Each structure stands twice: as C-alpha cells, then as structure tokens.
Amino acid sequence: MEPPMTDRTPATFAAPDSAAIPLHIIDADATDTIPQSARAWAQASGFTGAAGAILLVPGADGAIAMALVGQGSAATRRRTRFVTATAARKLPAGTYAIASGLDGQALEDAALGWLLESYSFDRYTKPKPDAAQLVAPDGIDAPRIEAIAAGEALTRDLINTPTSDMSPADLEDAARSLARRHDARINVITGDDLLSSNFPMIHAVGRASATPPRLIDMSWGDTGPHLTLVGKGVCFDTGGLNIKPGSSMGLMKKDMGGAATVLGLARMIMALDLPLRLRVLIPAVENSISGNAFRPQDILTSRKGLTVEINNTDAEGRLVLADALALACEAETDLVISMATLTGAARVAVGPDLAPFFTDDDASAAALTAGAAQVADPVWRLPFHDPYEDMIEPGIADLDNAPSGGFAGSITAALFLRRFTDKPYIHFDIYGWNPQPKPARPKGGVGMGARAILAALPDLLKL
Structure with missing residues (x-):
C-alpha cells in the first residue's frame, strides 16, 4: 500500500561533511570571482557563468575538486527565479557545499531552490537515481527551509496524484495523516450528513x-x-451537466489545487510551530454526472441563507467554497484566506506564474506583495470591484453562479465569495500547475502563494 502523501519523505539537506565538494556560484558579470586555481580550466572549457551552466573542475588526482555554477547576469536573474537550482539535478551524485558567490537572501533562495529542484513525483514510476545533496549553508535557517520545502512537496504530491488515487476520501486521508503528524484536531462531515449539518451547496455539487x-x-x-x-x-x-470538452477536462485532477495548497501551507505553519491558532476547511467533492446531478437553472439555498441560481454547473468551485466560508465566519477568526483553482479568467489575466489575490485591505495587500518579493513567490493584486456586483445578481435569486457576458470572470467569482464572508478576507485564484519545467519547479503540480502568505503572516496577524 502506498504511504499517505503526508508521509512521503521530502528532500532535506545533507549532514555536514568536511569532504563535501565546494560549489562556487559565479555571476556572468563577475567571472573574476572564479577561484584562481580553476580559471584556466574555466577559460579552456568556455565557462562564462551563464545561468544554469555547470563546470566540474578536476583535482590533481582526477576527482572533482570543485564545481562552478553559473547564475547568469543580473538581467537574467530578474527573469528567472531560483536560477542556480538546476545544479541539484545536473551535478553528479555526491555531497556539495556552497563555498562562495552568495549571501543573505540570495543564499537562502539558492538553498530552498535546491530542495525544490530535488522534488520528484515517482509514485507510479521507478525511483530516480540518487541525486546530488547539499549541505545546509552556514547562516541560513535550515529547519525553516526544510519545512517550507516539505510543505511544497506535499502540495505537489497531492495535485500530481490522479483522481483514481485522490478522491474526496483520499484527500480526507491525506488531511487526517497531516493532523496526526502535528497533533491537530480533525472532524469530517460526509454524504447526506452535509444536509442535516446545513452544507447544502457542498452536497449538491x-x-x-x-x-x-x-x-x-x-x-x-x-x-x-x-x-x-x-x-x-x-x-x-x-463540468457536471455543462460538461467540459475533453481538451478542458485533461488537467482537472488539479482542481483540488486550492486544498493541496492550504494543506501544504498548514504543514509549514505547524512544523514551524508558529504562535497562532489555525483552522483548515476543505470542501472535498467530485463534480460528476449522474441522474441526481445538480442542473442548470436550479436554485440552491446556501448555508448563509443566500439563494444561488445555477447558470452553469461548471462554476461549482465557488458553490462549495461559499458554504465553507460561511462556516469560517461563524466562528472567531482574525483572518480568512481562501485558495482555489477557480477561474480560467485569472489565467488569461496573469498567466500561470502569478498568483492573483483579492483583498479590501491595503495593508494586507502590501504585506503580501512584500512577502512575495522576499521569497520569490510572485503574487498580483486584483480588485474587489464593487460596480460589478450587479453582474452576479440575476433577479430570480440572490446570486448568479455564472454571469453571462464573459467579462471580469475572476473578479465576479471573487465578489461572489465575498458575499459569504464578514471577517477580514483574502482570496487567491491560483492555477496550481507548472506547464513547462523551470528551475525549482518541474512540470506538474505546484504551490502558488503559500510561501508569500507564510512570509507575510507576521504583518497579517501581528505575530
């Protein structure tokens, strides 16, 4: 039997090793930082410090004496996050230690990038050969970086797993395993009990x-x-009865990317033992087709009492989130954050690399923007634009789950969700998938926004 996703071993730093091979990170604009003993070899080999370039430098005995890793120019680094991370995959197996070229935040980014690059989803394939390992550089908070990498690995594992092994029941198992690991409390309401517990829209979907x-x-x-x-x-x-075409259904195993991301973030928070109280709510469903599927033109009554006209059964995510958000706001809470692979409109607006977010609070937006820049987890603020409120008001019910016209789809979805909150609220409309391999982010499931939130929590919650 496969271990739960939360029990899979993520990449960690190697134990300190005096025999570790030195890594020298070389800026393409400052190749004079190449160690003197390696300059002739670098020149003969054509090594210029280009982003991601690797040069192994032999010693007198023919063994690897050091390795040079190119980080490109400043212009390149503005365009590419974790530019040196590919060294983790390109270098031969062994233990390495960064000897020069980085300090401060850049050193932390390189260390985290190494762990993220070392991630491999091999549940259905043969395990990859032993990879290069990195000794935690001096001056970084190694346990924190390992906790962040482990949370990201959990998110990726959950998204990458197909629905045959990641049904609502499997997602519950993953959450229970995480709760056991960190002594968290967990309760799950299932099936028709959702109706008697007043979660009608989660049940309907x-x-x-x-x-x-x-x-x-x-x-x-x-x-x-x-x-x-x-x-x-x-x-x-x-897509439900408004069934998606095959080309749009192919990646729908990732439609639980919001749940995967909050579980990964929760793992980070709990592993770091942050001084806060955490609650995680996940409405777990599969939007399927059967004789009892909910239908276009149905009107559902939400947990909050607001009625919703269903004009497209493929706009189901906001329905299940609405009941969960209503529950969240019934209890004491200082901040509610929702994360969802909610709209294609968000991807059209900002592409797959940015995590758009919505908040009415400028201070929260500033904190998230600053945190994102600090940890190379880009976010972008979109507006809760009040003049669009009438677009989600169909007249026959309080709300419309799928306004016609095609305009501002991400904003109208966010406005819909805001109707179910009365506490400080931030909403992320993420993609959760990396379509092309990039440094520290292989093709496939990926966390978006979690590290930015983690960095911003001291300001968001006054920790």
Whole structure:
C-alpha cells in the first residue's frame, strides 16, 4: 500500500561533511570571482557563468575538486527565479557545499531552490537515481527551509496524484495523516450528513459522485491570533451537466489545487510551530454526472441563507467554497484566506506564474506583495470591484453562479465569495500547475502563494 502523501519523505539537506565538494556560484558579470586555481580550466572549457551552466573542475588526482555554477547576469536573474537550482539535478551524485558567490537572501533562495529542484513525483514510476545533496549553508535557517520545502512537496504530491488515487476520501486521508503528524484536531462531515449539518451547496455539487462529498475541518494551536484557511477540494471536475470538452477536462485532477495548497501551507505553519491558532476547511467533492446531478437553472439555498441560481454547473468551485466560508465566519477568526483553482479568467489575466489575490485591505495587500518579493513567490493584486456586483445578481435569486457576458470572470467569482464572508478576507485564484519545467519547479503540480502568505503572516496577524 502506498504511504499517505503526508508521509512521503521530502528532500532535506545533507549532514555536514568536511569532504563535501565546494560549489562556487559565479555571476556572468563577475567571472573574476572564479577561484584562481580553476580559471584556466574555466577559460579552456568556455565557462562564462551563464545561468544554469555547470563546470566540474578536476583535482590533481582526477576527482572533482570543485564545481562552478553559473547564475547568469543580473538581467537574467530578474527573469528567472531560483536560477542556480538546476545544479541539484545536473551535478553528479555526491555531497556539495556552497563555498562562495552568495549571501543573505540570495543564499537562502539558492538553498530552498535546491530542495525544490530535488522534488520528484515517482509514485507510479521507478525511483530516480540518487541525486546530488547539499549541505545546509552556514547562516541560513535550515529547519525553516526544510519545512517550507516539505510543505511544497506535499502540495505537489497531492495535485500530481490522479483522481483514481485522490478522491474526496483520499484527500480526507491525506488531511487526517497531516493532523496526526502535528497533533491537530480533525472532524469530517460526509454524504447526506452535509444536509442535516446545513452544507447544502457542498452536497449538491458532490452528490452525483460515487465517492460522497465531505467537509474536512482541521484545527491546530491553542493560543495566538486565529487564521482560517479554506481550500477548494474539487478532486475532479467534469463540468457536471455543462460538461467540459475533453481538451478542458485533461488537467482537472488539479482542481483540488486550492486544498493541496492550504494543506501544504498548514504543514509549514505547524512544523514551524508558529504562535497562532489555525483552522483548515476543505470542501472535498467530485463534480460528476449522474441522474441526481445538480442542473442548470436550479436554485440552491446556501448555508448563509443566500439563494444561488445555477447558470452553469461548471462554476461549482465557488458553490462549495461559499458554504465553507460561511462556516469560517461563524466562528472567531482574525483572518480568512481562501485558495482555489477557480477561474480560467485569472489565467488569461496573469498567466500561470502569478498568483492573483483579492483583498479590501491595503495593508494586507502590501504585506503580501512584500512577502512575495522576499521569497520569490510572485503574487498580483486584483480588485474587489464593487460596480460589478450587479453582474452576479440575476433577479430570480440572490446570486448568479455564472454571469453571462464573459467579462471580469475572476473578479465576479471573487465578489461572489465575498458575499459569504464578514471577517477580514483574502482570496487567491491560483492555477496550481507548472506547464513547462523551470528551475525549482518541474512540470506538474505546484504551490502558488503559500510561501508569500507564510512570509507575510507576521504583518497579517501581528505575530
């Protein structure tokens, strides 16, 4: 039996080793930093410090004496995050230690990038050969970086796993395993119990699946400010009766990317033992087609009492989130953050690399923007634009889940969700997938925004 995703071993730093091979990080604009003993070899080999370039320098005995890693020019580094991370995959197996070329935040980024680059999703393939390992550089907070990398690895694992092994029940198992690891409390409401517990829209969206829908509710911590994370857990989205074309359905195993991201962020928070109280809410469903599937033109009554006209069953994520957000705001909380692979409109607006977010609070937006820049996890603020409120008001019900016209789809979805909150609120509309391999981010499932939130938490919650 496969271990739960939360129990898979993520990449970690190697133990200190006096025999570790020195790594020298070389700026393309400052090749005079190449160690004197390696300059002739570098010149003969044509090494220029280009981004991602690797040069092994032999010693007198023919063994590797050192390695040079190019980080490109300043202009290159503005365009490429974690530019030296590919060294983790390109270097031969062995233990390495960064000897020169980086300090401060750049050194931390390189160390984290190495761990993120070392990630491999091999659940269905033969394990990869032993990879190069890095000794934690002096001056960095190695346990923190390992905790962040482990949270990101969890997010990637959950997204990459196909729905055959990541149904709502499997997502619950992953959450329970995480709760056990960190002594968190967890409660799950499943199937028809959702109706008696007043989660009608979660039930409506998930009732057609062979795997019953559920609401996962995990809590951790007893003191400090209270943070609530809500993650969209649509484990597969056919589009429902408004069925998606095959070309749009191919990546729908990633439609639980919001849930995967909040679980990865929760792992970071708990592993770092941050001084806060955490609650994680995940409505876990599969949007399937059956005789009891919810239909276009149905009107659903939400947990909050607001009625919703269904004008497209493929706009289901906001429905399950709405019930979970209403629950979040019924309890004491200082901040609610939702994360969801919610709209294609967000991808059209900012592409797959940026995590757009919405908030009415300028200070929160500034904190997230600053945190994102610090940890190379880019975000971009989009507006809760009040004049668009009438676009989500159909007249026959309080709200429309899929306004016609095609304009401002990400904004109208965010406005829809805001109707179910009355506490400080931030919403992320993420993609959760890296379409092309990049340094520290292989093709496939990827966390977006979690590291930015983690960096911003001291300002967001006054920790």
